[in-house]
Amino acid sequence: EIVMTQSPATLSVSPGERATLSCRASQSVGSNLAWYQQRPGQAPRLLLYGASIRATDVPDRFSGTGSGTEFTLTISSLQSEDCAVYYCQQYKKWPPATFGQGTRLEIK
């Protein structure tokens, strides 16, 4: 099973600032990496797949980079509605497709 590790556990960023979230895989997953956003009390929402491809209706302030074992989700100009937990998921080797433990993004 591929282990996904996210950092930091919690990130506090001011509105309008940039947020950078990291995800590391225990072995190479190529570009088979997705990011999800889960707002409080809601189901997850797909943001990115293929490490950098935005899902439908995802604002372009969300971007993803990386391949192999190191990945980054960047939110270029933070807005209040971006307050959420963000999960990375590898789908290179499954079952199971594994998630990171999540990064909680707080708005200062």
Place this chain on the structure above:
Amino acid sequence: VHLVESGGGVVQPGKSVRLSCEGSGFAFFSFGMHWFRQAPGKGLEWVALIPYDASKEFYADSVRGRFTISRDNSQSMVYLQMNSLGPEDTAVYYCAKDAFKVSQVIDSWGQGTLVTVSS
């Protein structure tokens, strides 16, 4: 795309429960369907997958032998039969649609149904 789960509630340890999920707004018969779960205050855990044609079933190690996923394409329904439940199965269970047939990328999620295993 709309996914609506039902069947959650309080269940005694060792008992069974069946979750249902109705899909609409997409070609249900063309996509793999998943169940995920999220224990209170915890992260996401994939539970099971059934391909569009129900040709196979895939399970997490934590539920294999206890849970069974099935689907009825004529009714746009997917089910999760959960047996021999324990406190560790307490979670919100999400029905989810695969984005690309059977890729494990999830582009739509239901609102979730809470299963609480408690005496």
